[in-house]
Amino acid sequence: MSANIIATLSALAEPKRLQIIELLREGPLTVGEVAERLGLLQPQTSKHLRVLHKAGLVEVHAMANRRIYKLCQLPFRELDEWLGSFQQVWEERFDRLDEFLLEMQGKDGYQT
Amino acid sequence: MSANIIATLSALAEPKRLQIIELLREGPLTVGEVAERLGLLQPQTSKHLRVLHKAGLVEVHAMANRRIYKLCQLPFRELDEWLGSFQQVWEERFDRLDEFLLEMQGKDGYQT
DNA sequence: TTTTAATATTCATTGACAGGAATATTCGTT
DNA sequence: AACGAATATTCCTGTCAATGAATATTAAAA
Numbered sequence: 001m002s003a004n005i006i007a008t009l010s011a012l013a014e015p016k017r018l019q020i021i022e023l024l025r026e027g028p029l030t031v032g033e034v035a036e037r038l039g040l041l042q043p044q045t046s047k048h049l050r051v052l053h054k055a056g057l058v059e060v061h062a063m064a065n066r067r068i069y070k071l072c073q074l075p076f077r078e079l080d081e082w083l084g085s086f087q088q089v090w091e092e093r094f095d096r097l098d099e100f101l102l103e104m105q106g107k108d109g110y111q112t
Numbered sequence: 113m114s115a116n117i118i119a120t121l122s123a124l125a126e127p128k129r130l131q132i133i134e135l136l137r138e139g140p141l142t143v144g145e146v147a148e149r150l151g152l153l154q155p156q157t158s159k160h161l162r163v164l165h166k167a168g169l170v171e172v173h174a175m176a177n178r179r180i181y182k183l184c185q186l187p188f189r190e191l192d193e194w195l196g197s198f199q200q201v202w203e204e205r206f207d208r209l210d211e212f213l214l215e216m217q218g219k220d221g222y223q224t
Numbered sequence: 225t226t227t228t229a230a231t232a233t234t235c236a237t238t239g240a241c242a243g244g245a246a247t248a249t250t251c252g253t254t
Numbered sequence: 255a256a257c258g259a260a261t262a263t264t265c266c267t268g269t270c271a272a273t274g275a276a277t278a279t280t281a282a283a284a
Binding site: 178 | 261
């Protein structure tokens with residue numbers, strides 16, 4: 001369940017990779033195009049794309065010499081769902097600490 | 113802008129820290145309680161909580177001896193907004209590769 | 225078939241970070 | 255003031271991952 005979330009997060013938690021992802025929002029791109037648009041060396045670009053691919057964030061399509069990388073939807077949907085599990089929390093009364101402090105106070109004999 | 117996103121992602125991209133975050137969904141907790149509920153040692157728990165705090169994911173409230181850690185909303189909202197910038201993309205025609213391949217084909221003289 | 229473009233991979237180096245053990249700090253209690 | 259509970263910090267060590275340089279692979283073009 002949240003194992004995939006970790007994979008997604010780790011893959012995204014790297015500046016250049018995040019840039020790549022944001023770039024790919026505009027549409028599928030070739031390795032060379034990604035490298036050029038972001039000012040990266042080709043080998044590093046390939047390596048980052050491989051990490052993103054392993055994490056299931058992008059898919060590849062071979063076309064002659066070139067490899068076209070394209071965003072996948074699933075991991076982003078999963079991440080979005082996971083974030084959704086928090087939105088319920090905000091609506092609850094957990095955003096006020098006051099009553100929790102009171103509850104805390106009773107737990108054992110601490111004088112404030 | 114996306115600098116904060118990176119901080120958020122890096123902080124979350126660690127199994128134990130993600131567990132802590134998910135635990136704190138249920139409400140604010142003491143360091144000791146977090147450690148106990150997740151079977152972690154106290155020092156590691158403190159260290160993870162410090163990272164989460166530096167990233168702005170949790171806030172602390174000192175109460176006598178204890179420190180109560182509580183989730184922050186902002187970073188999660190930001191992450192959610194960032195994810196939102198993708199949802200537009202899915203609706204576009206980028207999910208079909210076909211026409212992109214055609215467009216690609218014209219770029220320079222490659223025979224398929 | 226030799227060359228050239230596009231991409232992937234390997235290797236070595238380096239820096240960041242998590243884990244464990246030990247210790248320091250803070251504060252309430254007696 | 256001394257003790258004990260709760261938490262933070264330091265030090266050390268091992269591991270993983272990003273980087274750069276060089277090289278290998280694949281396919282197209284001449």
